Amino acid sequence: MDSPIEEIKGRVDIIELVSQYIKLRKTGANYSALCPFHSEKSGSFFVSPARQMWKCFGCGKHGDIFTFVQEIEGVEFGDALRILAAKAGVELKRPTREAVELKTERQRLYEACELAAKFYEKQLEGSLAGREAKKYLLGRALSLESIASWRIGWAPASWQGLHDFLAAEGFVDSEIISAGLAAASAGGRVYDRFRGRIMFPISDFNSQVVGFGGRIFESEDGGPAKNGPGEPFGVKPASAQGYGLAKEPKYLNTSNTLLYDKSRILYGLDRAKVDIRKQNACILVEGYTDVIMSTQAGVKNVVASSGTALTPFQLAVVKRFTDNLVLGYDMDLAGDTANARGIELALAAGFNVSVARPPYEDKDPADVIAADPEDWRKAVAGAKTIMEFYFERAFSGRDAAAPRGKKEIAALLLPPIKRIANAIEQSFWLQKLAGRLGAREEDLRLELKKVKLNEYNANTPAGKGGQIGVQVKPWNERLENRLLVLTVKFPKTAGLIDEAARDFFSGPARQIIDGVKTVENYSGQGLDAEGREYYDLIFLEAERDGTDERAAAEEVGFHVSRVKKNLFKDSLARVSSRLLEAEKNGDAENARRLREEFNHLSKSAAAEDAAA
Numbered sequence: 001m002d003s004p005i006e007e008i009k010g011r012v013d014i015i016e017l018v019s020q021y022i023k024l025r026k027t028g029a030n031y032s033a034l035c036p037f038h039s040e041k042s043g044s045f046f047v048s049p050a051r052q053m054w055k056c057f058g059c060g061k062h063g064d065i066f067t068f069v070q071e072i073e074g075v076e077f078g079d080a081l082r083i084l085a086a087k088a089g090v091e092l093k094r095p096t097r098e099a100v101e102l103k104t105e106r107q108r109l110y111e112a113c114e115l116a117a118k119f120y121e122k123q124l125e126g127s128l129a130g131r132e133a134k135k136y137l138l139g140r141a142l143s144l145e146s147i148a149s150w151r152i153g154w155a156p157a158s159w160q161g162l163h164d165f166l167a168a169e170g171f172v173d174s175e176i177i178s179a180g181l182a183a184a185s186a187g188g189r190v191y192d193r194f195r196g197r198i199m200f201p202i203s204d205f206n207s208q209v210v211g212f213g214g215r216i217f218e219s220e221d222g223g224p225a226k227n228g229p230g231e232p233f234g235v236k237p238a239s240a241q242g243y244g245l246a247k248e249p250k251y252l253n254t255s256n257t258l259l260y261d262k263s264r265i266l267y268g269l270d271r272a273k274v275d276i277r278k279q280n281a282c283i284l285v286e287g288y289t290d291v292i293m294s295t296q297a298g299v300k301n302v303v304a305s306s307g308t309a310l311t312p313f314q315l316a317v318v319k320r321f322t323d324n325l326v327l328g329y330d331m332d333l334a335g336d337t338a339n340a341r342g343i344e345l346a347l348a349a350g351f352n353v354s355v356a357r358p359p360y361e362d363k364d365p366a367d368v369i370a371a372d373p374e375d376w377r378k379a380v381a382g383a384k385t386i387m388e389f390y391f392e393r394a395f396s397g398r399d400a401a402a403p404r405g406k407k408e409i410a411a412l413l414l415p416p417i418k419r420i421a422n423a424i425e426q427s428f429w430l431q432k433l434a435g436r437l438g439a440r441e442e443d444l445r446l447e448l449k450k451v452k453l454n455e456y457n458a459n460t461p462a463g464k465g466g467q468i469g470v471q472v473k474p475w476n477e478r479l480e481n482r483l484l485v486l487t488v489k490f491p492k493t494a495g496l497i498d499e500a501a502r503d504f505f506s507g508p509a510r511q512i513i514d515g516v517k518t519v520e521n522y523s524g525q526g527l528d529a530e531g532r533e534y535y536d537l538i539f540l541e542a543e544r545d546g547t548d549e550r551a552a553a554e555e556v557g558f559h560v561s562r563v564k565k566n567l568f569k570d571s572l573a574r575v576s577s578r579l580l581e582a583e584k585n586g587d588a589e590n591a592r593r594l595r596e597e598f599n600h601l602s603k604s605a606a607a608e609d610a611a612a
Contacts (some may be wrong), residue, residue: 004090005066005081008218011088012065014052020273021072021205022320023459029543035319036072037061046544051536057544064536073205078104083206105178109259110177112171113209119165120199120212126529130154133217135196140289141370146296150200150288155214157196180254188603194252200267202260202306205317207270211544212252213288213306253306255373260419264313266290273321275301281324283356283380284310289366290328297373303327310342315349325351326383328365343386344419350457354383362371388430395436406437416449480509481538483559485553488535489542491516493549493556504563508534572598 018024022046026033035045036057038420044058054060059070069080080349085091093525095529097363124147133154136346146152155162167173173190176182182190197214253369254260268291280582283302285291294302297469305314312464318325325346329339346353358368358379367375384392394412399405420426434441483505486495502510508531517520524535547555575598 001530004085007090008081008084009052009065011090012084013049014039014047014054014065014068015049017065017084017087018047018054018068023277023322027544030540032544034319035059035061036316046537046540048540048543051540052343053533053536053540055537055540057541059132074598075106076104077548079106082107086206104259108171108175109179109257110208110210110423112166112175112181113167113211113259115169116179116181116212117151117153117199117201117209119162120155120201121151122153123156123161123406124152124154127154127156129156129196129217136217137198140366142289142292144295148527150292151209152292153199154217155192155194155197155199159191159195162192163190168223180257180260192256195491197252202265203270204259205270205273206263210265211257211260213254214252214268216250216252217256218226232421261313262308263311264317265306266314266317267306268295269303269317270454271295272301276303276318276321281326282318282322283326284318285328286367287364287366290364293369294328294368294376297376299377304441309339310345312345312349315346315351317347319351323351325353326351326356326380327386328356328380347386347419353386355386355389356383357389387416387420391432391436400437406439409433409437410439410444414444414451415453418448418453476504479559480505480561481541483556484509484512484538485514485545486547486556487516487543488522489545490549490552491522493553496553496556498560500567501560501563511514512538523602557572 016023018031018033022033022036022045023045024033027046028049029050031049032043033045034040034045035058035187037045037056038059045054045056049055053062053064053141054068063071066077066179069083071074073080073083075083124134129151134147134387137152142152163176166176166181173182173184175297177184177190180412182194183193184190194212194214198217200213200215201209202213204213255264256262267288272282272291272295278369279301281301283294283299285294285302285304286306287304288306291302292419294300298530303318305311327343343353356376356379358365358375363371365376368379376600387532390413394409400409410433413429417426417429417433420429430444431441433439434444434502463519483497487497494513497513502513505513508527510534511527511531512522514525514527515527519525523531524539527535575594578596579591579594
């Protein structure tokens with residue numbers, strides 16, 4: 001019987017898997033894309049459906065479905081196995097020794113978060129305060145279906161309701177705290193992080209709950225919502241005695257944990273990813289209810305930044321699906337530096353940025369949708385480009401005919417114009433600004449030169465260790481790789497690699513060259529697992545290589561000659577060193593033999609030069 005690993009490999013197609021994360025395009029027998037693990041402008045990332053493997057020829061990362069999930073999700077093998085098992089419908093049987101070993105710390109935190117989500121859902125339905133909160137949500141025009149689908153819940157106003165429930169399920173205090181669900185007071189008492197709040201579970205890319213966002217909810221009498229009699233899970237009313245807590249903020253998120261990082265997570269992305277790719281646009285809003293209400297209104301390609309400005313990590317995730325970003329929130333052009341930085345990062349990363357502006361600018365998308373969903377749909381369909389938005393805002397409320405107004409408008413618009421990389425596009429907006437201000441374009445260009453910009457890093461990190469640069473291998477590894485690619489692509493060229501050059505290659509490479517020479521239609525026979533992986537990577541590169549056979553033969557001949565010269569030089573250096581040592585030690589017989597060997601190598605090197 002196949003192991004779970006082999007069974008998963010047999011069920012999960014690598015093209016389907018990778019396509020869930022990045023945009024692939026057909027390239028001959030393979031698929032290619034911009035690499036999600038390093039910044040690049042041309043696609044070096046290739047996926048082979050025949051070999052069920054991937055490789056980036058820019059940064060060098062490569063592997064199978066498991067290593068891809070490990071890299072893109074930033075998880076260990078055990079977690080990648082669990083994620084792929086869920087996708088493949090493969091049950092990882094328990095309790096086995098292997099399964100126990102695979103139950104990592106992350107898995108325990110996932111389980112704690114999932115149980116917490118169920119606890120909060122139950123409280124929304126089964127507690128008096130929860131039912132009040134549900135009534136409030138329905139009054140905000142959220143449907144029953146949306147409340148259930150998005151798993152909105154209620155955190156009771158008790159100090160240890162969730163803690164006691166999780167403790168009864170076998171979780172210790174350190175695990176509950178590590179999951180971001182509880183905290184410890186100065187005196188060491190553990191209490192629930194979320195109390196008296198409407199709870200929004202936050203999921204990762206694979207729809208696993210990793211954190212929560214909570215909004216304080218007050219009952220109709222203006223005080224905190226209280227628990228009613230007969231509460232489920234043995235919840236007791238809150239008591240602040242002994243905790244000394246400050247007043248709770250209106251909104252509260254899970255603190256950073258092993259699973260949750262606010263700067264990396266986009267709320268709703270697990271649900272929106274298909275629609276983002278389908279619509280070729282990602283709508284970004286600020287709040288959880290904005291996402292839920294937009295989805296409820298039929299605009300499903302929407303995610304939320306959870307109140308934070310755009311970060312490089314979030315942009316890297318969105319970039320996997322689309323280059324078009326629609327901002328669905330209001331911005332202060334003059335003073336909103338955090339959002340301005342996020343927009344500049346998006347532009348620097350190559351996004352086409354536009355702004356959706358509903359008719360009620362003082363309202364969030366959720367409020368607009370509650371009033372009339374069609375207003376939101378029209379705003380999204382008629383989104384203005386970011387420069388159009390900047391112009392509209394800069395001229396709004398300012399006198400473009402007065403010197404002061406001209407100066408203020410120019411000060412607002414020249415920085416974003418200067419950031420436009422394309423000279424033609426930059427000139428277009430500069431001309432437009434000159435026309436609307438009644439100013440000379442030459443004068444604006446002089447002012448443009450004075451503008452100093454903050455430098456934002458457009459290299460958006462991604463994957464396990466953040467973004468990496470292209471790693472350059474040593475010349476001998478690069479040369480071995482190139483010769484193997486050419487000989488695998490055109491087996492006849494392997495005959496140019498004689499015994500004198502064979503010593504240059506590593507063990508697996510020699511096996512491949514020997515196999516290409518001796519076996520017709522060689523495909524890696526006789527190689528061990530490591531050698532087979534090496535061959536598959538070489539074959540993938542050979543498939544995408546555009547060299548013709550004649551040029552390949554010339555290149556192999558040139559490189560083989562170069563290799564042999566280097567081998568001769570290395571041998572001469574080693575013999576020369578040993579000869580000097582022998583002469584120093586007075587070993588005449590050994591010195592004589594080494595002189596003969598040195599002379600023989602020198603003649604061979606000279607003959608090789610003459611032949612070349």
